[in-house]
Amino acid sequence: MNPEAKVPAFPEAAAVAESGPAHSVDRIMAVAYELFSTRGVRDVGVNELIERSGVAKATFYRHFPSKDSLVFAFLEQRDKQWTMNGILSEARRRGSTPQEQLLAIFDVFGEWFLREDFEACSFVRVMLEMGPAHPLGQASIDYLAKIRGHVQAVAEEAGLVRPEEFARSLLILMKGSVIQAVEGDMLAAERARQMAVWLIGHHSG
Template identity: 45%
Template sequence: METAVQAQTGARERILTSSYDLFLARGVRAVGVNEIIAAAGVAKASFYSHFPSKDDLVLAFFERRESVFTVGYLTAESQRRADTPRDQLMAIFEIFDEWFHTPGFTGCPYIRALLENGPGQPLGAASLAYIEETRTNVRDAATLMGLTDPDDFAYCWLVILQGAIVSGVGIDPDSAARIRTLGEMLISLHTPAL
């Protein structure tokens, strides 16, 4: 027999799981609370007991996405494919190429939420925080690689990756493979002269 705690946990997880797929497919703005409630099979009161607002649910979605995709897939896969920080960064282009060719690819939910909400809104600010964390990780890799101006490198690296993602959504699914050369050039540009 299910306890009240298990039922509550189950409802929260159903809400988060249902919204995860909906948010990925259509973005956070296009998906309404009533649609999530119906997809999760929960009562409205149950939804609001777990997530006082839709923004709270979106923030939980962001956390889940970072855990599942960024850390659990992208970072883990780049480390599996390569041993050095340089090669791990370059592996991102191959991983992105595979991601962009996945049926139903809809881009990055953080970029999408930032564009939908703007940087001054809570969800836009949360998206920016994720992007900043990614930039910090790239800067750390650049420092380990001994590159000049790791801050500039990380900023430019993210511009390249974000451009590839945006281009990959319906414009050019081969964009990651196309810009790999730009990644190599950026590393060369920041490599100290011998």
Template identity: 35%
Template sequence: MVAHQARPWEWLNRTGAEGAEKALTPAGERILTAASTLFYEQGIRAVGVDTIANAADVTKKTLYDRFGSKDNLIAAYLERRNRVWHVFLDEQLARLRPGTPEEVILALFTALTEWMAESRRGCGFINASVELAAPDHPAMPVIVAQKRWMRAEFVAQAKLAGFDRVEELADRLLLLHEGALVSYRVAAMEHAPEVAYRAAADLLASWPRVSA
């Protein structure tokens, strides 16, 4: 039997990216589902616990019993959004079937284009970071970890591709990736992901390789 050889899109580092979600009661699931929609569509600060409880058809007491506080609910919302993002990436990469690490990097930008087509209010993590000024907010580690994971994937794929100065290359790729998200949301630049893709392709084409 021939041993399975990992395909390029299977090289993504899943460690810490998709931790198991705590089991929720039916009421807890309704609360998190309602909060996720309201937080993303209306903004975290604009949505109060009364609105969430009403949308989930529960009492405020039930909401606090399940999540402890609105801040903890915000963190749970972002943790779930992170898991949804990783499932989406898996599906997109399996569909695109990139054959090399360079193609994996560009596929991550293609996936961003598809993601933004369904996420008209931009990146939920960036939006949340703007609204949550306190560095000790329970959701901040989730936001930071999500961005660090993305950069780590650029580093990993750049190493596999044999690029030189992979840390610097990853920094530039992350700036393109995140800049597209911000430009799409703030500057109403609907083609920002496509522009970022082309810029990333040009960057990879010109970046030096490690000498043999």
């Protein structure tokens, strides 16, 4: 592992806007990413999204017929940029073996927790806000299951026994450390990493 490696910056509105032409949909998505990831869904209204995006109401609704449709697009973007590029890819890069890659998740978390723009897990936030019966809540559950699937795949590469059970347990540590960091425990990732070491040992053949 490279000790000087830094956790990649999670996209802010400006960064997202720079990813393509300054079309109205890009501006809407950039603002939505910033607001939904930091404040959740219910606290953000359509009028604020339109005003911050600088687009006409008709333009907004042409791209996104409802607020929920924009939240669905946000969750998809969050999965690509935060889960895949920000967490899992970075953990893969840091670990030279599958077991090291599993533990590196918490190294990445630890740096993320110290960032001024640390905004917790949007999937958990939306799931709790909307409830599991709501389509947005179910979508969030699906994205969390997708994360668990990635963890399970690495566990299988590591030769761990009962990899599905392991992945479910590691996700408890991952989500728990995020919540504890929100509470102000800046050592939450380190504590979770220590428990992950035990968990890997428990599932080793």
